[in-house]
Amino acid sequence: MVPHLVTALTGPINELEQRILESMPAIERWFRLEWMEHTPPFYSSVDIRNAGFKLAPVDTDLFPGGFNNLTPDMLPLAVQAAMAAIEKICPEAKNLLLVPEPHLLSKKFYLMNLQRLVQIFSLAGLNVRLGMLDDRQTDASTLDLPDGSHLEVEPLLRTKRRLGLKNFDPCTILLNTDLSAGVPKVLEDLHEQYLLPPLHAGWSQRRKSRHFQAYEEVAKKFAKLLGMDPWLINPMHTQCGEVDWQQPQGLDCVRSNVDALLTKIRRKHKEYGINEKPFVVVKADDGPSGLGLMTVRDAKELDEPGFRERHMAITGGQPTGEVIIQEGVPTYERMNEAVAEPVVCMIDRYVVGGFYRIHADRGIDQSLNAPGASFVPLAFAESHHLPRPGEKPGVSAPNRFYMYGVIGRLAMLAAAYELEATDPNAEVYE
Amino acid sequence: MVPHLVTALTGPINELEQRILESMPAIERWFRLEWMEHTPPFYSSVDIRNAGFKLAPVDTDLFPGGFNNLTPDMLPLAVQAAMAAIEKICPEAKNLLLVPEPHLLSKKFYLMNLQRLVQIFSLAGLNVRLGMLDDRQTDASTLDLPDGSHLEVEPLLRTKRRLGLKNFDPCTILLNTDLSAGVPKVLEDLHEQYLLPPLHAGWSQRRKSRHFQAYEEVAKKFAKLLGMDPWLINPMHTQCGEVDWQQPQGLDCVRSNVDALLTKIRRKHKEYGINEKPFVVVKADDGPSGLGLMTVRDAKELDEPGFRERHMAITGGQPTGEVIIQEGVPTYERMNEAVAEPVVCMIDRYVVGGFYRIHADRGIDQSLNAPGASFVPLAFAESHHLPRPGEKPGVSAPNRFYMYGVIGRLAMLAAAYELEATDPNAEVYE
Structure with missing residues (x-):
């Protein structure tokens, strides 16, 4: 029933799984208290990437379609x-x-x-x-x-x-x-x-950067509760506001931000002894996931001939548009030969299930939310998002899925923070 | 997966199932509104009997053990x-x-x-x-x-x-x-x-008669919502307060109540063309289910030699005790050769599952809650308490189980009414 997981389970992620399982009562209580203060989105789904060394949400859909x-x-x-x-x-x-x-x-x-x-x-x-x-x-x-x-x-x-x-x-x-x-x-x-x-x-008003800013806040609180580095669950990001895709200097901000973010990731990799080439993902700040997403390993790639023309899809083919630059989180989960990423589905504050999005033609550093993707619902079947305390980390599918459910709920909580902050009808007390 | 049901599905129960399925949105809304006014018990389980012509709860456990x-x-x-x-x-x-x-x-x-x-x-x-x-x-x-x-x-x-x-x-x-x-x-x-x-x-303070009085109230409201006879879901009852089991005249009240109740049941059977011999169940008003329960088909049985001695278990072996006399609801559900009755388990307002209690050595008119009972959890497995609209009544296990879930929740709601009425700390507004 459970797809074979070939996650590179070295170091940090096992510790993270262990920490999350041990802290289950504290985590559930923390969520209960957060939901006393914040209203969960009516429904949501969260794409998660498991890099072996870190586990992070990469997209939070408030109009879920899966x-x-x-x-x-x-x-x-x-x-x-x-x-x-x-x-x-x-x-x-x-x-x-x-x-x-x-x-x-x-x-x-x-x-x-x-x-x-x-x-x-x-x-x-x-x-x-x-x-x-x-x-x-x-x-x-x-x-x-x-x-x-x-x-x-x-x-x-x-x-x-x-x-x-x-x-x-x-x-x-x-x-x-x-x-x-x-x-x-x-x-x-x-x-x-x-x-x-x-x-x-709606995406006419939502910004990914605002969501991930809220997620960073949530991740910091949660990491403090568990006594761990928030980076293990938080994809770093930076943003550029409006970018003019037609002019070479229009990408100046993107270039310097890509460079700065790659440096920050490199430092983190060194800290944890991670032997991976860092990459960042450049995507539209104001559009649904996947669209025209671009993987960059070196800021110099932005100056290659034809680069801007090839990647104008990021701004939806428009000459200008807002972009977000986000730490790339590779996904090391696989189903047979295809790269897979878990998607957690929630209604109100509850994880109601999940599935794997798999894509045979995509790399571990690319978006799988693209034509050709298929879905395997078996993974989260039955009670697999309920943990089995006492089992060793890394070996139990239920425990793995509990962890995914926690990360999914953190992203959902971030969406609650985000929607409060952007509510045009919010009453402001000063 | 689903045990074979050999319920005598003649007439009323199919109509009831049909009515309940058609009215699902109205029923769920009605429950939502009731829960705004009343607090559900923290957890509960309800024993249900399906007689083919009527469907009724016979015991509501507020300390469920199954x-x-x-x-x-x-x-x-x-x-x-x-x-x-x-x-x-x-x-x-x-x-x-x-x-x-x-x-x-x-x-x-x-x-x-x-x-x-x-x-x-x-x-x-x-x-x-x-x-x-x-x-x-x-x-x-x-x-x-x-x-x-x-x-x-x-x-x-x-x-x-x-x-x-x-x-x-x-x-x-x-x-x-x-x-x-x-x-x-x-x-x-x-x-x-x-x-x-x-x-x-707790049973030191609870009375079955009070519960079934509350259930009658709930059943009447619910039956009004659906435009049906509450008797189809309500087991009629009457009570005697303290009975002196040692004296022949101590049972006078029981005798006359058994007689009156049997007459009422006979009248209902006639109304619906039910060809069954009516029976009543005499049990302790203040004890957990099953204990010393007695089936009576004729008030004369109470005067048989040795009767009082044989059935002193009703009052827990005590010379006096409170008894309730309840319409007997036969159970026509069977698993293989054994008589079966469904048990619905709930936490808060939600049906979380159910199972069949079966007993090979008991008759359709006896309590199955006795040594020798066994349990088949398969029946309510998975999504079977979710109805499948559009399927014909009587043929779909999920639809049958939805109906059981509704009756279970009616009994739970009755327990909520009951606990409010008997709350020693309740504030009384007059």
Whole structure:
């Protein structure tokens, strides 16, 4: 059932696993206290990379699209978490309006994700219907799924104060679209209903750098609790704000930041005796994961002829754009011959499951979130995110997955910090 | 995986299953609203009987002892529910003191139950230790489990205001002893810690008649929601208060109540065209389930020679005692040749699993909670308490188990009503 893990388990990660397992009651208590102060995102998924010497989140998705990769065994857990989430937000709810990502409705995998979400929230006791975020849709349409089932998507119906469908007035509107193209007017000024996640969680307003800044804060607190170096769970980062991709000097900031970050990583590697060539990842600060991501091992690569043209995808093909430079965390997990990275899925504060994203054509230092990726849900099946105290670190899949669940929750907590800091409606006490 | 069900599925139960499935969103919402007003017991298990024509709880245990019968698959669900429960009661908790039933510590099955409880609450992130409710225990002792593992039980340490163990000060004290012998002094006047369930949930103060009175209220509300006859889920009952078992006229009240109840059942059977001989069950009103339970089909049986002597066990061998007379609900579920009844396990408001109690030597009209009973945990394995909408009633195990989960939760809600009504510290507004 459990995929073979060939993680290079040398030194630090075993210590980390050991420390995390020993500290389980302290860790769970710490999370409970954090959740008293901070509101977890309604749902989320976190991509994690296990480098053997460090373990870090590389992407936190607040509009997760991989619930179809969970095994049916994980369904009861997801349903129970959904019940707990709904109960806190809108206990009197009858109806949930789910708003999918319009441009993904042609993708089979995405339809399976939608179906799974509909299933989870229906089994949690809600009437769930899908609303199309596209003015051009004026009638209900039926989408065919690979398993022979169907989903109906209906046109949204906006009144002055509420959003719904024909004969369907929801208490909660659950967005599964990342709003990277901006916030549609139809979603604005909804003050009577719960819109989840909030609009400022969309990629038109979110910044990766802000998330990782919050994560750094969380990682420091957590590392203090466990008496360890936060670097073991934190990917260092730096950012450049707006970069002009058309001019050679436009990349000056990127170049100097790449150089500085590589130096910092080299120092850390030396401290831990890690025999790896450091690399950094340059990516758009304001876009969903994977898009036009670039691996750099030396700042000089940025001056190579044609470099800027080849990598304009980072800014989405635009002449300018904000970029983040992040410490590259190689992934040493493999399934057979393919490079693998774990993805942890959460609803409310609970880890409800996870899966491996694998990609046979990608290297250990590249993004696996790219066409050609496949998914293996077996890894996190059943009770594997529950640790087995007493087993040696590094040898027990359940213990490994507990550790992934902790890192996933740290990233989720960082997203909670981030959303508080960026909330346009937050009350400020000074 | 799923045991063969040979329930006599004629008429009403299929309609009930259908009605319950169709009404799932309304039912879940109704429970959510009830839990806003009422506090669920910390944990509970409910014995259910499926007569084909009606489905009813027959016993609600607030100190459940069957967690060892859950499959490992159900563990994540139990852990998540335990996390939710602890979070509400004592989020800053580090330590949980579990107080087992002293006279069951020689039973292997009970030790396995304790081990499972320790596992659940440890995995929820608490330091769990066991405290012995017996003054004679002055040192820690080690108990050997059938699987080769061990549990340590320590003497309780009481200070003026708190209860704990040596070097162990818990936030919450979880009782797994039903206190049928009365409330020990060591548990009295603990106002700084959470004592769960509260003392008045113990059998020295609890009355079955009070529970079923609360259940009747719950069943009526629920039946109104679904537009159905509450009798389909409610076992009728009546009670006699103190009965003098030594005198023939001591049973006068029992005799007339048995007669009246049998008449009421006969009327209901006629209404639904049920071709069954009615029976009632006479049992102690203030004791744990099963003990000295007696099946009666005719009030005349009470006058048979030697009857009172044979059934003095009802009052625990005492000359007098309180009794409850309850409509007998036959169980038509079978595993192979043995009579079976489902048991639903809950933590906080969540169904975390269930199992079948089976007994090869007992009839469909007898208590299965007796020596010789065995347990089949397979039935409720995995996601089987999640319904599959669209499947025909009566043919789908998951749908059947969803229905059991609903009835289990109704009985748990009744226990919440009951504990509120009997709370000696309740504030009364008049």
